[in-house]
Amino acid sequence: MRLTYTSDVWYKNAVVYCLDVETFKDGNGDGVGDFRGLTQEIDYLAGLGVTCLWLMPFFPTPNKDDGYDITDFYSIDPRLGTLGDFVEFMRTATDRGLRVIADLVVNHTSDQHPWFKESRSGRDSPRRDWYVWSDTPEPDDPKQVVFPDKENSIWEYDEGSGQYYLHSFYRHQPDLNVGNPEVRDEIARILGFWMELGLSGFRVDAVPFLIENVTPRLASPHEFLADLRAFMTRRKGGSILLGEVNLPYKDLMQYFGDGLGDQVTMCFDFIGMQRAWLSLARNEAGPLASALRERPEPPKDCQWAMFLRNHDELTLDKLTKEERQEIFAAFGPSEDMQIYGRGLRRRLPTMFGGDLRRIKMAYSLLFSLPGTPVIFYGEEIGMGENLDEEGRMAVRIPMQWSRDGGFSQAEPVREVPDGSFAPDRVNVADQKRDTSSLLRWFQLLIERYRECPELAWGEYTVLDTGHPAVLAHRSDADGATVVVAHNLCDTAQDVELKLAGLERYRLTDLLVDGTVDVSADGVVRLPLDPHGCRWLRAAPPEIPPEDASVKSL
Numbered sequence: 001m002r003l004t005y006t007s008d009v010w011y012k013n014a015v016v017y018c019l020d021v022e023t024f025k026d027g028n029g030d031g032v033g034d035f036r037g038l039t040q041e042i043d044y045l046a047g048l049g050v051t052c053l054w055l056m057p058f059f060p061t062p063n064k065d066d067g068y069d070i071t072d073f074y075s076i077d078p079r080l081g082t083l084g085d086f087v088e089f090m091r092t093a094t095d096r097g098l099r100v101i102a103d104l105v106v107n108h109t110s111d112q113h114p115w116f117k118e119s120r121s122g123r124d125s126p127r128r129d130w131y132v133w134s135d136t137p138e139p140d141d142p143k144q145v146v147f148p149d150k151e152n153s154i155w156e157y158d159e160g161s162g163q164y165y166l167h168s169f170y171r172h173q174p175d176l177n178v179g180n181p182e183v184r185d186e187i188a189r190i191l192g193f194w195m196e197l198g199l200s201g202f203r204v205d206a207v208p209f210l211i212e213n214v215t216p217r218l219a220s221p222h223e224f225l226a227d228l229r230a231f232m233t234r235r236k237g238g239s240i241l242l243g244e245v246n247l248p249y250k251d252l253m254q255y256f257g258d259g260l261g262d263q264v265t266m267c268f269d270f271i272g273m274q275r276a277w278l279s280l281a282r283n284e285a286g287p288l289a290s291a292l293r294e295r296p297e298p299p300k301d302c303q304w305a306m307f308l309r310n311h312d313e314l315t316l317d318k319l320t321k322e323e324r325q326e327i328f329a330a331f332g333p334s335e336d337m338q339i340y341g342r343g344l345r346r347r348l349p350t351m352f353g354g355d356l357r358r359i360k361m362a363y364s365l366l367f368s369l370p371g372t373p374v375i376f377y378g379e380e381i382g383m384g385e386n387l388d389e390e391g392r393m394a395v396r397i398p399m400q401w402s403r404d405g406g407f408s409q410a411e412p413v414r415e416v417p418d419g420s421f422a423p424d425r426v427n428v429a430d431q432k433r434d435t436s437s438l439l440r441w442f443q444l445l446i447e448r449y450r451e452c453p454e455l456a457w458g459e460y461t462v463l464d465t466g467h468p469a470v471l472a473h474r475s476d477a478d479g480a481t482v483v484v485a486h487n488l489c490d491t492a493q494d495v496e497l498k499l500a501g502l503e504r505y506r507l508t509d510l511l512v513d514g515t516v517d518v519s520a521d522g523v524v525r526l527p528l529d530p531h532g533c534r535w536l537r538a539a540p541p542e543i544p545p546e547d548a549s550v551k552s553l
């Protein structure tokens with residue numbers, strides 16, 4: 001593995017930062033975030049060390065699903081700026097070495113999209129077939145209803161044209177029909193348009209819904225994904241699709257495609273994420289360790305995307321009812337913290353009651369897990385949620401820049417929280433000055449993560465720790481090794497790890513000062529603080545640790 005190669009396959013050890021332009025920074029003082037405001041904060045993001053920005057939808061929208069209901073795929077929502085502002089932003093981001101990807105929401109459009117208006121105008125409309133219509137839809141399976149608080153069916157009757165249309169999500173989001181070749185061409189055109197303006201790829205919304213619910217059924221639904229990827233590679237090598245594919249591992253793997261991986265470049269590890277929360281709730285490494293052991297290896301040029309929280313509810317849909325209840329009891333006991341019967345509408349720090357040691361340990365775990373870490377804006381300063389905001393909006397609150405909020409001069413688009421997570425207690429400006437802050441911790445983790453390509457690229461092994469609360473793993477790549485250990489409980493622990501092949505090596509701490517030696521029979525004793533974490537680089541005693549890094553190979 002050479003750096004020239006790892007930089008070609010840049011996404012495999014990227015640090016992805018998801019943000020919503022609307023809530024990040026208001027540049028024109030109208031209370032709504034915008035591209036001008038975001039552009040002013042590029043140096044903050046570059047300084048944090050993230051390498052790729054994921055922009056949530058910024059397209060014109062009636063905003064009934066926070067922008068995931070689009071009326072024009074080729075333009076910018078006027079509240080957020082203009083195409084000119086977008087290009088200025090792209091130029092500035094690129095200048096600071098940041099890549100940018102954006103949400104690709106083409107499973108559906110808004111019902112206000114001109115395509116849908118035309119489609120519903122009559123059964124003989126030229127665009128009728130751009131959406132999925134039926135005289136007699138199959139009876140609903142309640143499991144198919146994604147937002148049970150608002151919908152009880154995935155079909156809606158259209159009075160005007162006398163047929164039902166499919167909507168996998170809200171009724172105001174009719175599903176596009178990728179069974180129609182014109183729709184497939186149009187989707188490629190959308191990708192091509194934004195890639196031309198500098199995007200390095202897309203976070204693809206709701207991938208299984210996109211390829212499955214179509215008429216006629218695609219003979220080979222995955223071929224469409226492979227075609228899109230081939231199109232992107234022709235236009236711009238190294239561009240990626242980051243897929244929202246919340247499926248069990250065995251069903252998910254086909255989304256990566258064959259060979260080197262010719263479909264979705266990276267898939268979020270929803271299973272690992274949910275098991276990580278079960279581990280955190282129990283203070284036991286077991287559930288996460290077993291997910292990591294079960295998790296298949298993605299094709300060579302693909303990668304898992306790791307996350308703990310995102311812009312949606314913390315979904316626990318792939319756990320058992322009992323497991324879900326355990327997490328609810330630990331992290332969201334009151335009903336207004338829960339949503340859809342399957343998740344929590346909270347951010348991580350409030351779930352940990354603001355316990356900084358535990359919060360730091362959880363993020364250390366995230367950055368050390370094999371895969372590409374994806375964080376949601378505000379995680380780096382430990383922002384909480386505002387449960388007064390409706391549904392999932394609770395976590396999509398304005399970025400907290402300074403003690404007075406600093407997001408906007410005007411009344412902000414959404415309310416910040418009160419109390420111990422209010423901007424006067426949690427903000428960027430204060431944390432920049434405080435060397436023990438969460439923000440500084442993130443900077444350190446990101447720096448170390450980027451210096452340890454083994455974590456993202458290497459072959460990982462979950463180690464036996466002999467202690468239920470401690471998760472340890474090692475990542476090996478091209479003769480270099482990083483060992484990490486996390487103590488999930490709040491009492492100090494000593495663990496002994498067996499490190500085959502590292503007999504008599506010296507392990508050097510990467511997060512603090514310190515070394516520890518591996519014995520002649522390959523055993524190392526690692527003391528861990530309560531909620532402690534250690535990242536260690538292995539080197540034969542005669543070689544300085546920095547020279548033992550995979551970088552030098």
Ligand code: NOJ
Binds near residue numbers: 065068169
């Ligand atoms: C998944 C997105 O993450 C979510 O926020 C959205 O509501 C649905 N897709 C529908 O677009």
